[in-house]
Amino acid sequence: MSSLxxxxxxxxxxxxxxxxxxxxxxxxxxxxxxxxxxMRPDGLPMVYQTPAERLGMLIPVAHxxxxxxxxxxxxxxxxRPEILFIDARSATFYELGHLPGAVNLSRKNYxxxxxxxxxxxxxxxxxxxxxxxxxxxxxxxxxxxxxxxxHPLPLMHIFRGGWEAWEKAGGVK
Amino acid sequence: xxxxxxxxxxxxLFLYAGIIKWWEPWDFADAVAAFHLLPPLGINLVAMxxxxxxxxxxxxxxxxxxxxxGCLLLLLLVGTVSVPLLWAGLQGWKIDCGCxxxxxxxxxxxxxxxxxxxVLMVLLGWLYRRDWRKNISI
Numbered sequence: 621m622s623s624l625x626x627x628x629x630x631x632x633x634x635x636x637x638x639x640x641x642x643x644x645x646x647x648x649x650x651x652x653x654x655x656x657x658x659m660r661p662d663g664l665p666m667v668y669q670t671p672a673e674r675l676g677m678l679i680p681v682a683h684x685x686x687x688x689x690x691x692x693x694x695x696x697x698x699x700r701p702e703i704l705f706i707d708a709r710s711a712t713f714y715e716l717g718h719l720p721g722a723v724n725l726s727r728k729n730y731x732x733x734x735x736x737x738x739x740x741x742x743x744x745x746x747x748x749x750x751x752x753x754x755x756x757x758x759x760x761x762x763x764x765x766x767x768x769x770x771h772p773l774p775l776m777h778i779f780r781g782g783w784e785a786w787e788k789a790g791g792v793k
Numbered sequence: 794x795x796x797x798x799x800x801x802x803x804x805x806l807f808l809y810a811g812i813i814k815w816w817e818p819w820d821f822a823d824a825v826a827a828f829h830l831l832p833p834l835g836i837n838l839v840a841m842x843x844x845x846x847x848x849x850x851x852x853x854x855x856x857x858x859x860x861x862x863g864c865l866l867l868l869l870l871v872g873t874v875s876v877p878l879l880w881a882g883l884q885g886w887k888i889d890c891g892c893x894x895x896x897x898x899x900x901x902x903x904x905x906x907x908x909x910x911x912v913l914m915v916l917l918g919w920l921y922r923r924d925w926r927k928n929i930s931i
Contacts, residue, residue: 634925641862642869645849649866653845656815664818668826668836674819710820728820755887 671727675763686751686765688780691789694719694750702747704740708764709753709783719752719786727753727760730767741773749776755784796923799916804854806913807867810893811847814840824891828877846870864921868914875910878903 657663697703698720705722707714714724723740725733734741741749749768753760761778768776781788814821822840825831831839846866853863874890881888882903889906 638861638865641859642865645853645859645862645866646846649842649846649849652849653841656845657818657841662818664822664837664841666834666837668822668833668840670826671823 672759672763675727675767686762686769686776686778688778689750690779691781691785694752694779694786695789697748697750702745704743704746704749705779706749706751706764706768707753707783708751708760709758713754713783717783717787719783722752725751725764725768727763727767730764734767741768741771746774748774750779751776752779752782752786755782756780758782796920799920800854800860803867803913803916803920804851807847807851807854811844811851813893814891815844815848818844821891824889827886827888828881828890830877830880843870843874861921861924864917864924868917868921871910871913871917875907875914878907878910882907 694705698705705719706725707718707722708725708727710726710728711724714722714726718724723737725737740746749765751761751765751768753764761782765776765778779785818840821844822836825836825839847870850863850866850870853859854867856863874892878890886903888903890903892906892910
């Protein structure tokens with residue numbers, strides 16, 4: 621038994637050494653995380669807030685509702701210049717694929733995107749804005765629509781199924 | 794040579810994963826929240842800690858003295874992240890762990906993300922075992 625212990629001794633001490641190393645790494649990680657988060661201006665607070673809560677101060681709750689439309693309506697509206705499609709997803713996803721003619725006004729980059737698109741959004745020929753995001757479950761389209769409704773813009777609809785429904789339906793037919 | 798290349802590749806991969814999450818902490822916090830497994834206090838803690846652990850462990854992979862500790866922590870980290878992915882897969886949810894931001898390595902199908910994690914764990918385990926044996930034989 622003692623010889624067995626003797627044989628395993630180097631292994632146990634090696635494993636102990638590795639685990640001590642892990643402990644050191646965890647402590648360093650905690651320190652790096654804490655320092656990194658406190659030093660940056662957009663650091664995370666201790667308690668998580670949903671995107672809606674983060675924008676909550678800006679959007680009156682009543683402004684969050686909008687009429688929802690499906691793929692059939694969206695498809696028939698694509699060629700109409702008086703209708704503007706707004707992609708509320710982040711720029712990366714927009715670049716990977718979007719509805720024909722849609723502009724990117726993401727929830728995440730709202731301020732900059734809004735300034736960039738100001739001219740298009742306030743075009744007097746526009747009659748309808750259709751906002752969409754990734755799918756049925758995403759809330760970015762509602763949040764962006766809520767933010768846009770604070771401006772004197774045309775009527776606004778939400779494309780409920782979003783990009784997922786569009787892809788599933790086969791895109792333009 | 795393969796071992797060395799793999800070490801550097803994995804180090805680069807985990808550094809990349811840590812940096813993009815650290816760069817967009819809110820996005821990662823939203824990805825963690827989507828699993829509905831943690832309370833609001835835990836979500837931001839995870840979003841703060843995971844990128845830091847990945848960066849520190851990623852660096853350790855290219856430091857011979859710290860290699861095995863880095864490997865073990867990454868195995869633990871990837872293994873832990875795989876649990877909510879398995880849960881999401883069983884629930885039929887289409888969400889990603891946000892582990893690689895919105896890059897080509899992120900999958901909205903949890904089973905694919907889980908597969909990616911299994912590959913990473915196998916590679917880390919193999920490297921750990923090789924380093925362990927090499928040092929024992931010395």
